[in-house]
Amino acid sequence: MVAIQIKHLSKRFGDNTVLDRIDLQIEAGEMFFLLGPSGCGKTTLLRHLAGFYWPDEGSVWFGEQEVTRVPPYQRGTAMMFQSYALWPHLTVAENVAFGLEERRLPRPEVSMRVDEALDVVKLGGLGERRIQQLSGGQQQRVALARALVVRPHCLLLDEPLSNLDAQLRLEMRSEIRRVCKEFDLTAVYVTHDQEEALSMADRLAVMAGGRLAQVGTPQAVYRNPVSRLVAGFIGETNLFQGRVLGPIDREDSVMVQTESGPMTARITIPDWRPPIGEAVWLSLRPEAIRLESSSSANSFSGELIESMYLGATAQYRLRLESGQMLCIAESNPAGMSRSAGQTVIASTRPDDLIVLPE
Amino acid sequence: MSPLLSRAVYLLVTIFFALFFVLPIWGTLKTAFVDGKGGLTLDYIAEVFRNPLYREGLLNSFLIALLTTLGCLLLSLPLAIGFVRYAFPARTWLNSLMLTPLILPPFVGALGIQAMMGQAGAFNSLLTALGILSADHPVDWLGEGQMTGVVLMNVLHLYPIVYLNVTASLANLDPALEEAAANLGCPPWRRLWRITLPLILPGIFAGSAIAFIWAFTELGVPLIFDYDRVTSVQIFGAIKDLSNNPFPYALVVVLLFFTTIFYAGSKLMFRGDVSGGGGRATTGRSLVPLSGFRGMLLSGGFLLVIGLALMPHIGVLLLSLAGDWYGTMLPARLTLAHFTGALGHDLTLSAIANSLKYASLATLLDVVLGIGMAWVLVRSQLKGRQWLDAMAMLPLAVPGIVMAFGYLALSREGQPLHALMLGENPLLLLVVAYAMRRLPYVVRSAAAGLQQVSPTLEEAAQNLGAPPLRTLWRITLPLVAPNLLAGALLAFSFAMLEVSDSMILAQQTLYFPITKAIYSLSSALGDGPGLAAALGVWSMVFLTITLLGAGVVLGRKLGALFRV
Incomplete structure (x- = not known):
């Protein structure tokens, strides 16, 4: 668990400014939501935390350590991708074990922790299955287990529920929040679903046009919007x-x-x-x-x-x-x-x- | 991959192409356009068009290419549509078998066609035996001057390329596009005409263009048929005397000029056309089951084409087993002497060893270059990577005979590539030549594989702590392995069967690859043709085993292997 600080971060793709001087502090152990219409820059911001993008200006800090130009594989974050990004040539257990193997953990510990993680997401016993044999909801749980098993500094979630049906989405919402709180994780969660954000977030940021329109608790943002855009987007x-x-x-x-x-x-x-x-x-x-x-x-x-x-x-x-x-x-x-x-x-x-x- | 590494790959590939692609062509162009006093001249080129012999050669090459392309379309188009649309008996097997001609050397097949369809061949004997034909007036099925034979062999060898391209376009076609037409009241035949065919036209054209250019510049088949009134054979005939003779160079330049026009024309025709392969299928295509008779009919169509395509090779097999075969339906006497002879013969043994050596080294070079180039193309943000893409495809546009001629011209004493000749050993030259010719296939298949692997799969690995090269090793390579293997296998098979480079670059018997050994044996007296056929059968067997092996490795994906 680690506090995240984003200082004056800007990112341009060609002439297009995607992120414009973002300043943001995310507390340790907080479940923080980035919310906004598509194209507002929320996923881009998340990918700066994962290290897939490096900013043109500004910096990213995990606790006291600056990680702005640290490559993704040395950041110690764990990301849940919108498409899950489960590797089709590996089994469920092999997918989950991957991060532990990259951390050079001894084999017995790897298999123990993989079993543990699969139990946490209620997939115990399905380790030998192939990814293609799982339903959407199960795949989503594998992605969660794969991210959690490495005990990341922070969990990054990129619209993880957008491919699920409504019923499953409700279930997974409380599941993800439960697990995050249980592991005391700092989590940054990107979504365009305001209901998801309101129901799960400790705090959230509404983004528009590459800027933060408003940051606050769900109640504060809902009750006291500071712009027409925020008022219209939340509720x-x-x-x-x-x-x-x-x-x-x-x-x-x-x-x-x-x-x-x-x-x-x-x-x-x-x-x-x-x-x-x-x-x-x-x-x-x-x-x-x-x-x-x-x-x-x-x-x-x-x-x-x-x-x-x-x-x-x-x-x-x-x-x-x-x-x-x-x-x-x-x-x-x-x-x-x-x-x-x-x-x-x-x-x-x-x-x-x-x-x-x- | 870091930007630095991308740039290094880019630079390396550019140097490779500058040395082994641009330089040979440039050398040829220079000799064709510069006269003895160092001034520019068009006389040599003009002479090519003035000379009636050369003019006839060009015309014949063009005619062969045109007829070949039409023949390929005729065989492939209906079956491709049938394959993608319908379920019928032995569908998967028949589809795989459709591709067998690709791996069988066409000029070996030409030996077989002569045995089967020649005036004293098996077919005429069959007709005579049936009383349809009088033995005294045999029909010349291969046509005067053997042109029909060349076209027939080309069609039977090249139709899989058209078939593959058409099935690939059809498979990429979103079935919803056709369903939408059906939904709006368009009946099946009109749908085919108004929706399906226009959408797959780029695929049809792409396949036809490859077949056309291939047939236009094909060297091996007309050589075996001893048909010297085509440009490629005329060039081959002239290579013995290159010093102080600019006309072969001029002829090569004219050939290159025409192929470039055909190639560019086919590209321009569909420039900016996003239809067809552009969209992703939104719904799965379900096969329409063809019941009973109609299913059999479609299967029968496949069998007929496959049978036709195998006919030359059955001819070769019979020829290799024939103790004596003239004017009869089947050889009068069967013997294994040619096979044992082929294995005991100095030329054949060294030829097999040489080919294996050349082809594996070339494939290795292709795979290394191919992975690097595909990576830069698909994954890097490097500026100018579209140029790399264009560069990778260039060898497809330039006929093998042009490249081979360029290498030969530039590896002579005192020329820039002479260093590649290790004494008289053309090993390096042939490896580079083979690799250059087949590089596009490997790059394409590797790039196609990479495109199918979502970058998020790699990001997920990096996110969990795998550095770039580990990610490449643990995630990317396993996922693109089938594509890589397919590309490498194609490169290897084609290298084993390469004709132009082999014919032109290997001058000493000791360094002959298989193809040149077969050619040299086929025209030898005595049991030469038998030995050539036996060697041809050995190479067919070898390639079949290679591909079946790959089939076992890839499981049910063997068919997918060829859909590059």
Whole structure:
């Protein structure tokens, strides 16, 4: 287990800047997620940790040791590849034993630890199988065992679950997290699946265009996104344009004029106080909206366009008077009393309405 | 592989090509275009076109190439489509057998064809025995001047190349492309015409171009048929007197010019065309079972072609066993004397030893160079590696006879490559010549293997602590072993059967490789042809054993071995 530090790291492929001055600290024993749309640079960043890429600028540190230009085979990381990268000419046990053999461990210890690792991932007794004989889920476990058996400084996971079906994915999520915590591993996990990140991460970073858009715990990033991009990528959100009217008595909130009237909204970005008249965006999660019978502060009125009953939630779409659409999610819906065409009022707490810069 | 190592490989290969590819061609060009006073001249080239003998030779070569290509397409195309689409009796076996002609030396086969189809051959005797033909007026099946014989032998030898290319393109074709057409209401025959054939056209063309150029410059077959009215044989006839005679050089240059045009033409036609092999199959292709009669019919088609292809070699076998064979269907008397004779004969024994030596050294050189080049091509980010790729394929575009001629011209006393002659021993020269000719196959098969091995498999090994060379040894090489073995085997077999270099470069009987020994015996008096046939059979047996051995090593992958 080791802390990872990335200092001012940049990487260009030709004219294309893939990583742009990344600074990031990952704590020892932490399960850290890199999250973002495809092409945002998250896998590239992970491969810098593994040593497959060397940065054009900046450095990578494992604990007190700089590893920026250490070749991959001397880094002591273990990576789980999106394609698993299991070697088809070796058996399951031979795949798992590979890293130990490269570390020149005595034969008895190798076979003992291979058996142990296969037990950990619940594949005991399948060591002699060929890779092609395994199901997708089993292959995924072999990849996990192969990575864990070398007791790596840190575990690097590159979308390891993207090739599995939904049911198996859920199972493996808790499995991977359990094993990482059991071995006290520093793990860096790349995914574009926000649910995976929210449910598994100690902390996560949202990446966009080769930069870190926001770093924090899942709750912090979900509750207090610092940009429209983060708000839109983690969870769903409704976005409105507005103009700052003025401060209110609360330190962290402002009054914003929108097309649906003045609203009180919360500022999530530290040290940012938009001046009066500034154009801003408001972000509002669908589940933070309630349908009301009468209007109050922070409320919208509009025509109900569509309502969908999903069991655990009900979803509504409202067309506001300004013409903008508003998505609403009601949890534990009692019934679907409202029908399309009705005019309804939707309101939200000032804490749930978030001011974001243009 | 580190950038430094990549660059070293690049440099080494470039030097190899500069010395043994560019230099020989350059030497030939220089003599063809520079007159006695050191000025540039086109007179020699012009003379080639003015001389009616040379003109006729070129025309005949072209005609042979054209007819050969058409013949190959006729035999291969329907069977290739049948193989990829349908399940039929003995499918896998028949597919492997389709490729047997590739490993059987065509000019040895030519001996057999003469025995079978000649005027006094087995076929005419059969017809006479059946009362269809009168013994006094035998039909000349091989055609006046033996051109038909040359074309027939070429087709029977070269159709597997077209077959391989077409089946490979078909196998790479995403079945979903055809399914989509079917889904939109396109019936099978129209689908073949509108979707399948256009998509595999690059493959058809690639195979045809190889067959065409091969037949255009083939030396061994017309030599055995004693057909000297083609360019290749005219060049061969002229090598005895190279000093102060620029016309052979000019003839070689003209031959090179035409092959370059054909080759470039076939490449340009599909430049930038991404259809066909580009995409990966998204769905597996399931074979349509052909029931009963129709299955038998397809199997029968395969058997017919295979039988035709084996006919020359059965002829050789009979010839080698014949005590006396003239004007009868089968030899009048069978004997093993030629075989024992061949094993006791000075020329044949040294020839076998020589060939083994030359071919193994050449293969070794190819494998080492091939792995290095494939690595740089597929895995490195080295700038200009596409030039390396182009370079690796160059020997395919230049006919063997042109290269052989260049080597010969440059290894004479006082010429730059004279150092390669160890006294009179052409060992180094032949090894380099063989290796150069077959390098593209090895590079291609190694590169194809590497492309199939996902780089993440190597990254995973490095990630777990294996340095680059260990990764190469433990992960990459085992995974590309079948491809490497296939490439090496092809290189080895072709080197054993190499005709142009062997004929032209080995001058002393002591250093004759198998092919030249067979040629020299076949025209000898007495039991020469019998001995030649016996030696031919020995080499066929030897190659069959090599390939079967490889088949055992590779298990069921023997068929895949040839789909390079």
